[in-house]
Amino acid sequence: MSAVDETRQAGSPPEGAQDAILSTSGVTKVFGGLVAVEDVSFVIPRSRIVSIIGPNGAGKTTFFNMLTGLYKPTFGRIDFDGRDITGRRPDRIMALGVARTFQNIRLFATMSAVENVMVGQHARMKAGLFGSILRTPRVRKEEERVTAKAREELTYVGLSEDVHDQMSVNLSYGDQRRLEIARALSSDPKLLLLDEPTAGMNPQESKALTDFMRKLRDERGVSILLIEHDMQVVMEVSEHITVLDHGTKIAEGSPQEVRQNRRVIEAYLGKQAERDHAGRDQAERG
Amino acid sequence: MPRPKTDQKTLLTAAIAVPLIVIFTSQLLDMSMGMALILGVLILLRLLFADNRAITIGIMVALLVWAVYLPLAHEENSEFLGIAVLILAYSVMALGLNIIVGYAGLLDLGYVAFFALGALTAGWFMSGFYAEAGKGGNGISALVSDPAASLPGIHLNFVLVAILAIIICAVAGMIIGLPTLRLRGDYIAIVTLAFGEIIGRIVINGDELHYKDVPLLGGPLEDLFGTGANFSAGRQGITPIDKIDFPGIEPFKSLDLRPWFWTALVLVLIVLFVNYRLRDSRLGRAWIALREDEVAAASMGVPLVKTKLLAYATGAAFGGMAGVFLASLLNTVNADQFQFFFSIFILAMVILGGLGSIEGVLVGAATLVYLNFKFIPDVNAKPREWFNLDLDMSELSSAIYGFLLVMMMILRPEGLIPERRRKLELTEGVGVGATTGVGAAESDVYEARA
Secondary structure, three states: OHHHHHHHOOOOOOHHHEEEEEEEEEEEEEEEEEEEEEEEEEEEEOOOEEEOOOOOOOOOOHHHHHOOOOOOEEEEEEEEEOEEEOOOOHHHHHOOOEEOOOOOOOOOOOOOOHHHHHHHHHHHOOOOOOOOOOOOHHHHHHHHHHHHHHHHHHHHOOOHHHHHHHHHHOOOOHHHHHHHHHHOOOOOOOOOEEEOEEEEEEOHHHHHHHHHHHHHHHHOHHHHHEEEOHHHHHHOOOEEEEEEEEEEEEEEEEEHHHHHHHHHHHHOOOOOOOOOHHHHHHHHHO | OOOOOHHHHHHHHEEEEEEEHHHHHHHHHHOOOOHHHOOOOOOOOHHHHHOOOOHHHHHHHHHOOOOOOHHOOOOOOOOOHHHHHHHHHHHHHHHHHHHHHHHHOOOOOOHHHHHHHHHHHHHHEOOOOOOOOOOHHHHEEEOOOOOOOHOOOOOHHHHHHHHHHHHHHHHHHHHHHHHHHHOHHHHHHHHHHHHHHHHHHHHHHHHEHHHHHHOHHHHHHHHHHOOOOOOOOOHHHHHOEEOOOOOOOOOOOOOOOOOHHHHHHHHHHHHHHHHHHHHHHHHHHHHHHHHHHHHHHOOOOOHHHHHHHHHHHHHHHHHHHHHHHHHHOOOOEEEHHHHHHHHHHHHHHHHOOOOHHHHHHHHHHEEEHHHHHHHHHHHHHHHHHHHOOOOOHHHHHHHHHHHHHHHHHOOOOOOOOOOOHHHHHHHOOHHHHHHHHHHHOOOOOOOOOO
């Protein structure tokens, strides 16, 4: 814990904790006997790009899943936009304005790109069972609006018109990533969670994505939380970084601060001095 | 003049399918040759002009006119009409199950429960079963003509009973759906299978269930249904059931199948309409999303509980509706009808035709009804005549279904007329790797949060 305190004193605390879009306090997740995430508190300021990094198995995705409601935190509290969302259902959290993408792309494979994005707007639609059967003028209008919006979002993320009606599984890898972002964006989220969005991308594509993230933040005021392994992307785009290791927060601060933090370097590269003494211990952790 | 589609695949399909349909309907189903040929021509045009919206709509209207005229081309109690009425009634069931299994991907092996409840609703409200009901045992009736109106028991109009059955089954569907919400795949199948059996048992033992023993509601229920009223007639069955009866025209007769055919046709059209409308709606997309990837669907704002329960309720409602019709047609509500085999029979129609494919399910229903009610009885009768054998082939019907399904799985796993999504999934091996594979790998960390 001391390292965390050090960083806080040395660097800038997360600016304006009162103006946070999302804040967690003491969030812990236990699977059976395994503590996947332990006592993590952090804050995402409004309209900022914030990253979570950490070695494999550090609990990043588990933490993500708690933020989006797929997991219920064992302890702790999550506040979004002034509301306690701890343990709420995923669709409710989505409706409040938290949208996400997945580490391994999870599109609705046999639906077209447009249909995928239309599902993303589910929470923003009203049509019920009987309205849909009778196709009332209101439902018809809503369908038109949602379809138009879906195409708009697809164009916004850079998918050309000729793939809009193709089945999502037939799209190229990069287009599938973009489609996932379009699907998440279509619900007009206040906070967008991206789980390793540049995985499998070449440097040019990664660059295009980081530019896109900035554009998104500037044009729409969306806050972005990023899980990422590509350090170049993380350091370039993030305004604030939180580092997890073995489920606990070991550091946070600006990219510059995190880069120089001793514990972060240890987590990634191993402990130089203690290697001889605790070699076996380290091997087990890795 | 729009040009017909002339790519090889379409021509090949047309060349094989159209003569087959004509032969099947005219020779095996005993449809009149003229009507069979018209059907063949309409289907040929449908295949060739699939891209043209105006022509497709024209063909659909022509098909409807053809279907309405069909009974007039046959004798009023011909064997063909008997089979045709059954095909339509079972189509309603299969299209209902298609919503649960085909759209939402919830494998339901207990669909017989809704047939049972629908038929039982007919037994309660369209027969003399509650002989003590009404003031002084005079019976209760609504919108029915004589003689039903003046007989003891409860005699309501078919439409009213159908609406009651829809409500009862929709509620039952949701209740049965509740315990499956946290389950996936095969586990859902087991739970629904059990519920199908439970409902069957309750109907068989229902003669011991007296309304007067119901806590709190016992008094009012007894007042409504008459003293000593019970839940069902048990093994004895409830018979006769009122024939369908609309004010202004005389009640349907067992020997004139034409009005039955038209009524069943209207039911099918209602279900078709609902199926088509729901498929391209917010709810339909949510169902397909759920089928593809539950975790992603929930994360995209699809409420799992509500969406699944709506699928169960909608599917169950149609099962109930068809149940009322069949009870009235068959003139009995017999607990022996409510067997596990019935669920499989309907499910086989959906799978044979193509999961999620509306046209396919209709073809599947026609094929299996023909097999079950004509082919197997014929095959059963013929060798006995020829060889003077005492051999009961009806015992073999399960084997014939099994054989048919195995052949389907090998030759055409996507069904006779596959839904475009399924076709893609099975022929190109997509979706499986992209969704289910990943889902399986991650399922150990995913908490099923219903």
